[in-house]
Amino acid sequence: MSSLSQSIADLRKNYTLQSLDIEDADKDPFKQFKHWFDEALKAEIPEPNAMVLATAAQDGQPSARVVLLKGFDERGFIFYTNYSSRKGKQLAENPLASLCFNWLELERQVRIEGRAERLSQEESDAYFQSRPFESRIGALASAQSSEVSGRAALEQRFATLVDEFSGKAVPKPDHWGGYVLAPQLIEFWQGRPGRLHDRIEYNKQEDGSWLNRRLCP
Numbered sequence: 001m002s003s004l005s006q007s008i009a010d011l012r013k014n015y016t017l018q019s020l021d022i023e024d025a026d027k028d029p030f031k032q033f034k035h036w037f038d039e040a041l042k043a044e045i046p047e048p049n050a051m052v053l054a055t056a057a058q059d060g061q062p063s064a065r066v067v068l069l070k071g072f073d074e075r076g077f078i079f080y081t082n083y084s085s086r087k088g089k090q091l092a093e094n095p096l097a098s099l100c101f102n103w104l105e106l107e108r109q110v111r112i113e114g115r116a117e118r119l120s121q122e123e124s125d126a127y128f129q130s131r132p133f134e135s136r137i138g139a140l141a142s143a144q145s146s147e148v149s150g151r152a153a154l155e156q157r158f159a160t161l162v163d164e165f166s167g168k169a170v171p172k173p174d175h176w177g178g179y180v181l182a183p184q185l186i187e188f189w190q191g192r193p194g195r196l197h198d199r200i201e202y203n204k205q206e207d208g209s210w211l212n213r214r215l216c217p
């Protein structure tokens with residue numbers, strides 16, 4: 001093993017900050033999520049709404065990338081993207097997806113699994129129009145996940161659109177919008193000493209209620 005690989009293998013942190021007991025966890029996983037999200041905000045974790053979104057095409061090949069959580073409510077967890085991107089195509093083939101938040105400063109992870117559905121055009125439009133001008137232009141300029149000849153071509157397209165829409169309303173492109181991931185499973189992980197971490201998993205029941213249980217780390 002090279003000395004660099006050896007030093008990676010030696011990276012080891014003992015988790016000591018907090019604990020999570022099933023008696024203390026909220027019975028409602030959305031309330032528990034809000035509680036932890038508020039603590040992530042309070043701890044000033046950089047971009048606490050950054051989450052890994054994993055999707056898989058029908059052939060089973062998974063792919064993962066970071067997207068930003070833009071809200072959550074009784075329907076689920078909301079993010080925005082390009083429907084023609086790789087993830088958008090995969091979600092069209094297979095709406096089952098998962099999210100993972102990694103709040104290392106608090107020694108916490110939250111995993112979510114469920115089914116992603118597109119938001120209505122109206123809801124996506126309302127969010128699109130709340131974005132800064134440059135972000136709206138960026139969404140128009142980028143055919144996300146498709147090949148581009150070079151950075152210059154992208155910048156040229158951006159500049160042309162800035163000229164075209166300067167001082168005017170920027171329409172949301174049809175291929176851009178939100179998804180809400182309706183969870184079936186949510187797991188809260190709190191790092192503990194000796195790798196005996198706390199894991200509380202919530203599973204949605206047929207009647208819509210949630211059951212939680214402790215998992216081995």
Ligand SMILES: Cc1cc2nc3c(=O)[nH]c(=O)nc-3n(C[C@H](O)[C@H](O)[C@H](O)COP(=O)(O)O)c2cc1C
Pocket residue numbers: 047050063064065066067068069079080081082085086087088144145
């Ligand atoms: C911090 C961070 C936030 C991001 N937020 C988003 C987002 O909200 N929506 C999005 O489409 N891509 C976002 N991206 C870019 C994606 O990770 C990814 O590169 C892009 O969506 C293309 O993914 P795909 O080809 O798998 O569809 C973000 C990347 C990072 C690092």
